[in-house]
Each structure stands twice: as C-alpha cells, then as structure tokens.
Amino acid sequence: MAGIYLHIPFCKQACHYCDFHFSTSLKYKDELLQALVKELHLQKSYLQNQSIQTIYFGGGTPSILSANEINLLLDTITGVHTVTTDAEITLEANPDDLDKAKLHDLRQTPVNRFSIGIQSFFDEDLQWMNRVHRAQEAESSVKRAQDLGFENITVDLIYGYPLLSEQKWKHNLAKVFELDVPHISAYSMTVEPRTALASQISKKKQPPMNDRQSADQFTLLMDAMQTKGFEHYEISNFCKSGHYSRHNANYWRGINYLGIGPSAHSYNGEARQWNIANNAKYMQAIHADTLPAETEILTETNRLNEYIMTSLRTIWGLDLDRLNSIASASANDLVKAAGPYLEKEWIIQTENKIHLTQTGKLYADHIAAELFF
CATH class of the missing domain: 1.10.10.920 (Arc Repressor Mutant, subunit A)
Incomplete structure (x- = not known):
C-alpha cells in the first residue's frame, strides 16, 4: 500500500502568503509534463512494487492541466505501477478553473476527488490574499462539480488574518456547511519567509498576524465542526464519517509515498528524498536520466x-x-x-x-x- 504525489508547479499568479514551489509562466509546461512522465519511469522501483491506493495532484495549481494531460500522467502511473480499483485520485483545483466545460472534460478522467482552494467567501479577503478567483466563483464551482456527479469534495479555508472578523469567519463556516461538502481543511494564516506577505509586514504595510485571534477562530472552528457532525481527525482537517483524505491520512500514519516533480518529497520508511525546487534544473537532470534529488537516511x-x-x-x-x-x-x-x-x-x-x-x-x-x- 502506497501513494504517489505529483507536483504541478504552475500558477496563474502568486498568492501573497504562499511559499510552495511554482512558476507563473506556462512557457515550459509541455516540457515539464514530459519530464514528469520520464521521472515516473526513472522512479518506478522506489516503492518496491507496492500497490498504489492514492494519487494526489498538488501544486501549484494542477487544475491548469487539461483532461488529456491528466490522463497522460495517470496512464503512465498505471503503466509502471499496480493501481487499486478503488484508488483515491485527488486534483487540487482553483474555483476559477472549474467551469462547466472543464468539469465535463474531467469526467473523462479517473479523478474522483477535488480539493478546491476557496479560502474565503469575501472578495476583499481574496483580493488581500491575491487570489485569482472571487467569492461567487468559489460557491458556484462547488455546486457545478456536485451537479456533474463529483461528490467527494474537500474545500480549503484560511483563518487568523487581519481582515477576518469573528462575524466573517462565522459566515465562511456557515457558507461551507451550506454547500454540504464531506471534508473541510482549515489553516491558520502563517507568514512564511520570502513571501509577499512577509515583505509587506516587514515594511509595515501590513500588520503582523495575531496569535490570540488565530486561537479564538480555531476554537470557534472546532466547536462549529463538532456541532455539524464533522470528525476532527487531524489538526487542520475535518470530515463527515468515512470521508478522510486517504492520501493525507497515509502521510500522517507513516505509509510510503513517492513524490514526482520539482520540490516533491518521497518517503520509504527508512529515508526521505526531495527533488530540486527549480523547474529548469529539474528538467535538465531528468532529460539526462538523472534524479535531481537529495536523500536523508532517518536515524x-x-x-x-x-x-x-x-x-x-x-x-x-x-x-x-x-x-x-x-x-x-x-x-x-x-x-x-x-x-x-x-x-x-x-x-x-x-x-x-x-x-x-x-x-x-x-x-x-x-x-x-x-x-x-
């Protein structure tokens, strides 16, 4: 039993708080996809023939990919690994990508779970974060996905930032409960080094995050989730019965996984391995049949x-x-x-x-x- 993570390092624009590896240029997307395919072959023995029960498209913004590009990667995985018939296959998606045509296309892929980055239902908050989508798109994207038969959906929310009052946080939670999704992830705003948010705070253009506010909103979150019958199965994750994120739960339970793509991490029980966080250097190494990775043997x-x-x-x-x-x-x-x-x-x-x-x-x-x- 194992999982595969695919890092798709492209975004339309940079969120002010994000420190994940990505590029806002799609110029080399085709070349990078071919490198992902090749790395899957180069790494085929890493999991030692364990069957694959979860596949996760993360990023970046994986919903930038077309259905054909997603199928190319999944077909490659099934060509080099045994994938179980009930595998959980998750696609991280931005609401603005999930229009009706895109969702119809995605029905022609094995993707059976969406992780939708809503973050907030207030336009001013989304603009403050430098998100691409707007509040109406957040709500409509979930409903469109549900109408087209995608029921296994998780949404992301963020709390603990200056614009988010208690009243607005309660509204966000009420709205997501109204959407009737089976899984919710909620994260306290964290100021990571070398992000636009960190720079704004250091220049006193933005106030620092308030720990008391974050703690109060986390407590409100836990109480609301319990009232609505959600299990608090991990600090930042809540679900209705039987709707754990199998992929992420396996991370927390020490199950082996293979990470494919620039900056992706892998774990085999004895060591951790991570790829270089540079698209050009990653593609150059893979083209030369070399894994651009470092390894740490765990003591x-x-x-x-x-x-x-x-x-x-x-x-x-x-x-x-x-x-x-x-x-x-x-x-x-x-x-x-x-x-x-x-x-x-x-x-x-x-x-x-x-x-x-x-x-x-x-x-x-x-x-x-x-x-x-």
Whole structure:
C-alpha cells in the first residue's frame, strides 16, 4: 500500500502568503509534463512494487492541466505501477478553473476527488490574499462539480488574518456547511519567509498576524465542526464519517509515498528524498536520466520525533507500543516528559494511546517539540 504525489508547479499568479514551489509562466509546461512522465519511469522501483491506493495532484495549481494531460500522467502511473480499483485520485483545483466545460472534460478522467482552494467567501479577503478567483466563483464551482456527479469534495479555508472578523469567519463556516461538502481543511494564516506577505509586514504595510485571534477562530472552528457532525481527525482537517483524505491520512500514519516533480518529497520508511525546487534544473537532470534529488537516511531519533509530531496531530493519537517498536523503552521516557501536559489536561492517556484534548490542540506543535527525543 502506497501513494504517489505529483507536483504541478504552475500558477496563474502568486498568492501573497504562499511559499510552495511554482512558476507563473506556462512557457515550459509541455516540457515539464514530459519530464514528469520520464521521472515516473526513472522512479518506478522506489516503492518496491507496492500497490498504489492514492494519487494526489498538488501544486501549484494542477487544475491548469487539461483532461488529456491528466490522463497522460495517470496512464503512465498505471503503466509502471499496480493501481487499486478503488484508488483515491485527488486534483487540487482553483474555483476559477472549474467551469462547466472543464468539469465535463474531467469526467473523462479517473479523478474522483477535488480539493478546491476557496479560502474565503469575501472578495476583499481574496483580493488581500491575491487570489485569482472571487467569492461567487468559489460557491458556484462547488455546486457545478456536485451537479456533474463529483461528490467527494474537500474545500480549503484560511483563518487568523487581519481582515477576518469573528462575524466573517462565522459566515465562511456557515457558507461551507451550506454547500454540504464531506471534508473541510482549515489553516491558520502563517507568514512564511520570502513571501509577499512577509515583505509587506516587514515594511509595515501590513500588520503582523495575531496569535490570540488565530486561537479564538480555531476554537470557534472546532466547536462549529463538532456541532455539524464533522470528525476532527487531524489538526487542520475535518470530515463527515468515512470521508478522510486517504492520501493525507497515509502521510500522517507513516505509509510510503513517492513524490514526482520539482520540490516533491518521497518517503520509504527508512529515508526521505526531495527533488530540486527549480523547474529548469529539474528538467535538465531528468532529460539526462538523472534524479535531481537529495536523500536523508532517518536515524532512530528522526523516526521517533517524526512519529510524535505526526501522530499527536491525529484522531488516532500516539501509540506507545509503536513508539517502543522504533526504540525500545522510549515510551516510558515519553510518558515521563508528558507529565506536565497530562496535569494541565492538554493531553490524555488511555491505555497505550496519548491524544491531544481540545485545549491541547491549540498547543500541538509546542507539546510535540517538548516531547521530542
């Protein structure tokens, strides 16, 4: 059981907060697609013949691709890997790309799940983020997809930025509940280095993000999701019963995956591998039958800490037996270190599992870091 991630490094324009690898020029799109095809062949042994249960088109903006281009990549995958008949195949999409004609075309592909980057239902907020789409497109794109038979849809929202009042955040949540999608991802606005937002803040053209606002809006989010019957199965992810993102859930549960494309990461249980984040250098290397990647062999401490970080974020929690399988007696050390957070009721222990409480979810990264070996 394994997954494949395809990085499509193209966008129409740069969102002010985004630090993912992409280009706003489509000049070399055809050449890069051919490089992705070739890399799939070069990397065919990475997953050691494991069957593929999830495929994820990320970016960038994968919905820039035509149906024929998507099928080219999927046909290549099925040519070099065994893909299960019930594989989850996700396409990240911007609302402005999902017009009726594009959706009709996408019905001719195996794509069976959309991740739609809505972010907000307010035009002024979308403009502040430098998003391409507008609020009306966000709503209509979901409805069009549903009308054409795409039911497995997740949407992204962002909270914790200066323009987002409590009233506007409640409106965004009410609107997304009204759309009746089975999965919602919501992220606190993060100021990443070398982004337009970071530059604006450093020049005092924008105020910094407010931690108190983010915490309050996260709490409001958790309460609203619980009221509407959504499972909070990972810090930033909520779903109706049975609608987990299988691909992302596999990341958090330590399942192997292969990343294809510039900046894409791979994991095989023993090491991490990541491709160069440069389109030209990536294509040049692939053309020369060379993988433009670096590899890190994970030490025992690396594996312990990665498991702590990822497992604590999920509904499944941290399994002390699994921790001991990585390094004997490590569970005892962790339980001792967890004492202060058990007392504060930020975490709870039930038999051999440790979970974050709702209050603890506000401090997830801090708690994980304090439990690291």
